Structure formats: C-alpha cells, structure tokens
Amino acid sequence: MIIGVPKEIKTHENRVSLQPGGVLQFIRSGHKVHVQKGAGIGSGFTDEMYIERGANIVDNPDEIWSMADMIMKVKEPIAEEYPKMRKGQIIFTYFHFAASRELTEAVADSKCVAIAYETVEKADGTLPLLVPMSEVAGRMATQEGAKYLEKPTGGRGVLMGGIPGVPPANVMVLGGGIVGINSAKVAAGMGANTTILDLNIQRLRYLDDVMPKNVQTIYSSEGAIRNLLPQTDLVIGAVLIPGAKAPNLISREMLSLMRPGTVMVDVAIDQGGCFETSKPTTHADPIYIIDDVVHYCVANMPGAVPFTSTLGLTNVTLPYAVQIANKGWRKAMKEDPELKMGLNIASGKIVYKDVARAFDMEYTPVQEVF
Secondary structure (H helix, E strand, O other): OEEEEOOOOOOOOOOOOOOHHHHHHHHHOOOEEEEEOOOOHHHOOOHHHHHHOOOEEEOOHHHHHHHOOEEEOOOOOOHHHHHHOOOOOEEEEOOOHHHOHHHHHHHHHHOOEEEEHHHOOOOOOOOOOOHHHHHHHHHHHHHHHHHHOOHHHOOOOOOOOOEOOEOOOEEEEEOOOHHHHHHHHHHHHOOOEEEEEEOOHHHHHHHHHHOOOOEEEEEOOHHHHHHHHHHOOEEEEOOOOOOOOOOOOEOOHHHHHOOOOOEEEEHHHHHOOOEOOOOOEEOOEOEEEEOOEEEEOEOOHHHHOHHHHHHHHHHHHHHHHHHHHHHOHHHHHHHOHHHHOOEEEEOOEEOOHHHHHHOOOOEOOHHHHO
C-alpha cells in the first residue's frame, strides 16, 4: 500500500501525522511512504530524517493525494482539499464530522473511506486515539485560561494561585473525562479552587478520591452551573459525546451571571462547542469577547505544542494504521472491532449513527459497506 503524508494546512497547525520512526514500520511491512516536503518541520522532524527511514519526499501535495492509497492526516480536510479526495481512498485522521455538514457532505460525495481517530473505541468505551490529544488540550486549556485571565488580554486580572492574603482563582470544569481531569489537575496544581461537574456519579467518586483537596466534585445540572458562574473566573468546557455534537451547557443568557473579564475555554469546539456563544477560532486570533466574557475556542489546541502532540498522537495511531495497510480496511475492521468503530463514511454512505443524526441525514448500518 502507498501511504501519503501531506503537510497540514489548517491555520497554525504544526503537527504531522507520522513521525520518521513510523515510516520504518511501514517500509518493513512492504509498503511505500510519500511525505510532503516540509511536512514534519513544525514538529521538529526534517525531510532528511524521513529519507533516512525510507520515505520518499514529494514537493507537490497534489501528487501525494493522487498517489496514496491511504492518506494519514492530523486534522480534517479543509475546502481546498475536498477535490483531492477520491473514490476508495482511505483517509485516516481526526474528522469531527458532527461539527460540519459541509465536510460531511464533501467526504460522502467523494466516496472515500473516512476512518476517524476520534471514534475508534475500545470495549470499555475508552477512545484510545483521542486520549493523548485530550490530555494535551486539557492541560493547555488551563494554561491558556490563566493567560487570558490577565488584564492585558481582556481578563479580570486574576492570578490563578493567588498570594498569601489574597484568594486564588475559581475554576469550573464541565466534564470529568480525560480533558476535564487534566484541566483540573493543572488548575489545582497552580493553586486555584477547582470544581469539576459531571453526570456520572461513579466518575465523580473516582475524581473525589484521586484529586487534591482544592478540587471539589458536583453533580452537573443547569442549576449547579448557574449557582457557580457568579463566583467563577475560568470556565473550561470539557464535555464529549463520541462522534456527536456537544451539548450547549452555557447559554447566551447565562453570560450575564458572570463578572466582566471571566474567561471561557471551549475544548469541545471540535464537536460544535458546549457554549451557545462558541465559534471556532485559530491560534492566530484565539479569542473574542461577548458580553464582557472572554471566549477562547481554538479548534486545534494541541497544534500549538506540536513536538509533544505529534509524538503522543503517532504513538497511538501507528498500530492501527499499520493494520489497515497490512490487511486492507475491510479485513482490518472485521478482525478489530475497535478499528471498525472508527469508520464514519464509506462509499458515500454515513455509517456512524451520531454523524447522520447530527444533520438528519440517511444512516447506513456499517455491515452494509463490507
């Protein structure tokens, strides 16, 4: 199989989908790897590193797309890449279809095979290809939130840990999953009073056991959120429904409950966002202000720390990618139910129920495309 690694072209996306060491695994299995010139530079990997491991460096991204049986990416294809997708071609990346009808329709129209990192799922419900980026995004959410709480960036001018005689910031984390626990861990480590809200009582019990004493857990409800907002300095949206659009937990009207300069970081923006006022932003222009509340909604947060993110991502994606290359996508999915959960669209048909539901589009059971 020919594996293609194009350079990411989303704004300020410096990650790459395959590190040089991964090339060697494909080569040893009898496959060919074409990497676009400069694709790894942002993550600290030179073209020479890829060449040493057996990759072929290609200048033109169109050649990568036209030659490759499987395209490996980090982020979803954007509009200028839609015409490059073709029938039967495997595209293995983060898609987050439920956040974009345009992307969903473009991929379906191309009749490519879309395997989404974010919906590969283990029997226990964990999402192995989402975990490392959720860890990065969760930790960054607190880091960025602390920065935008500073007065020069529009915030209240609050120091996360306070100082002797002055109280620390109050941080509210919506969701106790991977993003939430990492956000809370960093916030607590900085000395902030941190509250995690979740609907899963068992998860709250676990968090109550493992988190430090400056973290409290509360069962999530609109009433609980409303009670906390007037005293909150930083809100981190960390909810996830695999493959589906995120629920809106904070409405436009609820912004009036917050003090001017409060910061909201929406990590769920890839899945449509969990605040009604959320809209995707970029690292080049990361924030906007509505009703005196600072919104940070960067859709590819881990792209700001590409060296860490690329290593974390490729550690988990490579074994699945090698399976696909060695066996073909149909056989690989028949033998690995985890990978089968990653199939979202094939032969123009939406085979992941929550994606179809997000846009009221036709759903086809996955077994019908094998």
